[in-house]
Amino acid sequence: MQHFRSDAIIVRVREYGESDLSVSFMTRDKGLLRGIAKGGRKSSRRFVNCLEPLSLVLMDYHQKAEGKAYFLDSCRLVDSFPGIRENFESLSLASYVIELLELLFPYNVTDPRAFDLAKATLGFISRGADLQKVRILFEGHAMALGGYAIDLNKCAICGRKYTAKGDGVILMEKGKFSCLKCSTPTEKHPLLSPQAISGLRAVQGGAWETLKHLHLSPEDLTQIGHVLKMHVAYRIGKRLKSAKYLQ
Amino acid sequence: MGIYPAPLEVLVDRLASLPGLGPKSAMRIALHILRSNEANVKELVKALLEVKKKIKFCSVCFNITDTDPCNICEDPGRAGHIVCVVESPGDQLAIEEAGAFRGKYHVLHGALSPLDGIGPEDLKIGELMVRIGKDRIEEVILATNPTTQGEATASFIARLLAEKYPQLHVYRIALGVPMGADLKYMDRLTLEHAFKSKTPLKT
Numbered sequence: 001m002q003h004f005r006s007d008a009i010i011v012r013v014r015e016y017g018e019s020d021l022s023v024s025f026m027t028r029d030k031g032l033l034r035g036i037a038k039g040g041r042k043s044s045r046r047f048v049n050c051l052e053p054l055s056l057v058l059m060d061y062h063q064k065a066e067g068k069a070y071f072l073d074s075c076r077l078v079d080s081f082p083g084i085r086e087n088f089e090s091l092s093l094a095s096y097v098i099e100l101l102e103l104l105f106p107y108n109v110t111d112p113r114a115f116d117l118a119k120a121t122l123g124f125i126s127r128g129a130d131l132q133k134v135r136i137l138f139e140g141h142a143m144a145l146g147g148y149a150i151d152l153n154k155c156a157i158c159g160r161k162y163t164a165k166g167d168g169v170i171l172m173e174k175g176k177f178s179c180l181k182c183s184t185p186t187e188k189h190p191l192l193s194p195q196a197i198s199g200l201r202a203v204q205g206g207a208w209e210t211l212k213h214l215h216l217s218p219e220d221l222t223q224i225g226h227v228l229k230m231h232v233a234y235r236i237g238k239r240l241k242s243a244k245y246l247q
Numbered sequence: 248m249g250i251y252p253a254p255l256e257v258l259v260d261r262l263a264s265l266p267g268l269g270p271k272s273a274m275r276i277a278l279h280i281l282r283s284n285e286a287n288v289k290e291l292v293k294a295l296l297e298v299k300k301k302i303k304f305c306s307v308c309f310n311i312t313d314t315d316p317c318n319i320c321e322d323p324g325r326a327g328h329i330v331c332v333v334e335s336p337g338d339q340l341a342i343e344e345a346g347a348f349r350g351k352y353h354v355l356h357g358a359l360s361p362l363d364g365i366g367p368e369d370l371k372i373g374e375l376m377v378r379i380g381k382d383r384i385e386e387v388i389l390a391t392n393p394t395t396q397g398e399a400t401a402s403f404i405a406r407l408l409a410e411k412y413p414q415l416h417v418y419r420i421a422l423g424v425p426m427g428a429d430l431k432y433m434d435r436l437t438l439e440h441a442f443k444s445k446t447p448l449k450t
Contacts, residue, residue: 015266017269018268018272049434049436052395053362054395055395084399085399085402086398087399087406088367091395095361099362241362241363241364244364
């Protein structure tokens with residue numbers, strides 16, 4: 001039997017059997033996991049106030065054998081992100097963060113940066129940061145971590161290197177950039193200004209800790225937000241449940 | 248092929264799909280039904296069918312009832328201008344059993360949970376807004392559960408009410424240390440809430 005202790009973000013909690021709970025949680029070292037909290041519905045000591053979705057906890061758990069189910073032993077609340085509960089917009093964005101990361105980093109796909117991104121984003125939301133900006137920074141960064149960054153280095157058609165001069169077009173179906181000589185902006189091929197392109201570059205490639213200082217004008221935010229929304233829809237291929245509540 | 252006869256396995260499967268029942272309890276109940284006489288089993292089946300046929304939602308408060316409006320909504324002895332908003336009929340029942348509230352109720356049938364695709368349109372929030380204007384409600388007590396979803400639901404409703412009915416008194420039930428508890432054993436979140444919800448002592 002192997003015992004583990006990890007920081008974990010509680011993702012989903014379901015009733016299981018008579019007094020147990022089935023818990024999905026995201027850890028830094030093992031990615032997304034699912035475990036059983038025996039007696040979790042009645043426990044007032046081992047899991048008190050901990051098994052709440054979108055909470056950060058310190059979790060003790062074990063696995064009887066490799067490949068077998070995880071069992072939760074106890075939890076201690078580290079951060080309940082109280083600001084998330086204060087309004088529906090914050091709850092919706094926090095839910096979206098978790099839902100998108102669940103899809104990009106499913107069970108058995110581990111990337112510690114995904115956990116760090118989730119933790120930092122939930123913290124920003126809880127502290128009342130600008131939700132539109134947080135969403136854009138998160139989406140751009142998460143998609144890049146998941147291997148779906150939009151290629152902004154050169155035109156996908158003529159191959160010319162982009163030198164941060166002039167508007168560009170995003171070819172949604174390819175997830176790539178095109179210069180205005182090769183493509184015309186349409187509903188499916190949205191236009192991006194040079195400032196928005198460099199902003200998106202920074203969002204996709206910058207260190208997450210430095211992104212909160214990134215200055216983006218309202219126009220840049222609108223353009224990047226529109227592109228990322230379409231990009232997520234194209235790449236993920238389905239509408240996320242929480243996405244419809246983000247407006 | 249299972250180790251039990253097929254009809255018994257079907258019954259155990261059906262029982263185990265009920266909330267709060269695991270396979271072991273389901274088997275225990277199934278064996279009890281098997282041992283019971285036929286008249287008792289028929290009574291059970293009849294009760295199950297009748298509850299499905301006769302129980303409906305009250306058109307005013309959306310609680311479960313066999314009369315419409317329900318007994319609580321029809322009770323003239325209750326304060327009609329105060330409404331307590333709860334997530335589920337079970338929550339309403341718990342408050343009613345405590346006997347601590349003599350107003351009327353409004354059952355939302357859930358809480359906001361974007362992660363599960365549950366938004367305001369899936370709950371009885373629109374009906375609450377209409378009811379407050381129609382029934383001239385003066386006070387609303389938001390008694391949703393102190394969970395992430397319950398808290399967000401209470402905040403959402405409070406904001407809607409403040410926008411639409413600025414004169415309305417809106418309260419949140421107190422959160423904090425339960426009666427008979429020992430502070431030494433309280434967790435951080437509960438104590439934080441308890442201090443946020445401190446009340447002046449009347450001397």
